[in-house]
Amino acid sequence: MKKVIQELIKFRNERDWEQFHNPKDLAVAINVEAGELLELFLWKEAKDAKKEKVREELADVFAFALLLAEKYDFDVEEIILDKIKKNGIKYPIEKSKGTAKKYSEL
Numbered sequence: 001m002k003k004v005i006q007e008l009i010k011f012r013n014e015r016d017w018e019q020f021h022n023p024k025d026l027a028v029a030i031n032v033e034a035g036e037l038l039e040l041f042l043w044k045e046a047k048d049a050k051k052e053k054v055r056e057e058l059a060d061v062f063a064f065a066l067l068l069a070e071k072y073d074f075d076v077e078e079i080i081l082d083k084i085k086k087n088g089i090k091y092p093i094e095k096s097k098g099t100a101k102k103y104s105e106l
Contacts, residue, residue: 001076005066012067026068033060 012018037057040049069076090103099106 001066005070005076008063008067009070021067021071023068023071026064026071029064030061030068033057033064037061 012021037054040053040057066076069079095106
């Protein structure tokens with residue numbers, strides 16, 4: 001993951017784009033790219049979405065998310081593992097297995 005983040009930073013810095021990458025705008029960019037990802041599935045079955053386009057839009061979402069994490073000096077692995085642990089408490093196996101209910105409805 002560190003190599004990916006280093007490459008993103010190198011790409012950004014070579015173009016002098018850090019000036020545009022404040023936390024708010026990175027968060028907005030994630031939302032915009034997530035919207036473009038969603039659009040690929042609009043009015044069709046999931047199997048009919050163009051896989052290459054999904055790949056590209058997903059990469060954009062990941063890229064902006066990683067750049068936002070870097071802005072806050074977050075360790076991506078650490079924050080994801082922490083979130084899995086928190087979700088494990090909110091969604092215990094015995095209550096949540098096989099259901100899509102929100103933790104407040106279990």
